[in-house]
Amino acid sequence: MAVLPTERVGAASAPPGRLAAPASPTPASPSAASGGGARPRPVHGVRTSDGVPLHVEIRGHQGPIVVLSHGFTVDSDEWSPQIAALAHRARVVTWDQRGHGKSGWGDPANATIDQLGQDLAAVVDAVSPCGRVVLGGHSMGGMTVLALARQHPEWFGTRVAGVFLVATSAGQMVSDGPLGVLHAAARRAGLLPAVLEGARRAAPIADALPWRDSAVGRWLVRRLAFTPDATDEEVRRLQAVTESLPLPVSSAFTSSLLAHDESASLTALARVPTTVVAATGDRLTPAAHGQRIADALGPRARLVLVEDAGHAVNQTHHEVVDAALLDLVDGLRHR
Numbered sequence: 001m002a003v004l005p006t007e008r009v010g011a012a013s014a015p016p017g018r019l020a021a022p023a024s025p026t027p028a029s030p031s032a033a034s035g036g037g038a039r040p041r042p043v044h045g046v047r048t049s050d051g052v053p054l055h056v057e058i059r060g061h062q063g064p065i066v067v068l069s070h071g072f073t074v075d076s077d078e079w080s081p082q083i084a085a086l087a088h089r090a091r092v093v094t095w096d097q098r099g100h101g102k103s104g105w106g107d108p109a110n111a112t113i114d115q116l117g118q119d120l121a122a123v124v125d126a127v128s129p130c131g132r133v134v135l136g137g138h139s140m141g142g143m144t145v146l147a148l149a150r151q152h153p154e155w156f157g158t159r160v161a162g163v164f165l166v167a168t169s170a171g172q173m174v175s176d177g178p179l180g181v182l183h184a185a186a187r188r189a190g191l192l193p194a195v196l197e198g199a200r201r202a203a204p205i206a207d208a209l210p211w212r213d214s215a216v217g218r219w220l221v222r223r224l225a226f227t228p229d230a231t232d233e234e235v236r237r238l239q240a241v242t243e244s245l246p247l248p249v250s251s252a253f254t255s256s257l258l259a260h261d262e263s264a265s266l267t268a269l270a271r272v273p274t275t276v277v278a279a280t281g282d283r284l285t286p287a288a289h290g291q292r293i294a295d296a297l298g299p300r301a302r303l304v305l306v307e308d309a310g311h312a313v314n315q316t317h318h319e320v321v322d323a324a325l326l327d328l329v330d331g332l333r334h335r
């Protein structure tokens with residue numbers, strides 16, 4: 001079983017039930033970037049409830065099934081370090097969320113967290129119609145898992161054996177800071193729907209403009225996803241992935257992300273072992289969001305706080321995230 005650190009570097013021991021991770025970042029190794037050499041096998045014919053085809057892959061031939069859901073504006077490749085860590089330990093399923101990566105798109109009206117929960121249900125049905133699975137999600141992928149928990153609470157403790165949440169939130173995404181003030185003001189004035197609709201209509205035109213690979217874009221990616229010590233290579237790599245997502249797709253999801261509230265689904269997660277990874281330097285889903293999830297889940301939850309890490313913690317500090325995931329999966333193997 002993987003052993004997680006139980007003390008902060010240079011600090012006192014962590015409180016009971018809370019694990020503190022070391023602060024030093026460890027960039028993904030070449031073997032991690034390639035998925036550890038595990039050859040993916042496509043899972044054909046996976047379609048959503050509204051007919052959108054999903055790109056689903058599975059690696060490995062033995063062990064528990066681990067289904068990983070990626071975050072907003074990226075694709076399933078973001079899990080490469082964790083895929084490598086799970087090599088020969090599990091059957092790892094990754095999928096591209098609708099509109100992302102190699103999956104289809106469909107009606108923009110269905111670009112909601114609720115629909116993503118239904119999409120994840122289709123993936124689980126396809127890869128494990130009878131067996132048990134571990135569900136993992138980063139950022140919007142974690143929200144997808146929470147949506148599934150609301151839609152199918154009976155799965156948790158039966159079909160779902162454990163949950164792994166990384167840099168995600170159960171709600172109140174824009175409750176703090178300048179963005180929260182602007183969002184609340186627009187909502188009170190009744191302007192929010194018009195603002196979001198205007199952004200949606202302008203997206204196809206803006207998508208054709210030469211805005212990609214700009215210095216401003218790199219600054220935003222660095223600020224929102226990383227801590228200041230991130231390398232230019234890390235920032236450029238994530239910038240290229242996020243900017244490859246068409247603006248009509250990202251704008252279509254915006255309303256659902258702003259309104260996201262799946263706090264009621266935490267009751268279902270409390271039935272299974274759940275690990276919550278939060279990064280102290282995360283500006284998109286601050287560590288307080290992970291803390292609130294873990295507190296709501298109670299004694300079966302484990303909170304891993306990664307010091308001096310940003311939203312892309314599963315890439316920049318993958319060894320800590322890998323260890324937390326292995327600890328969860330290996331613990332379930334011995335149940």
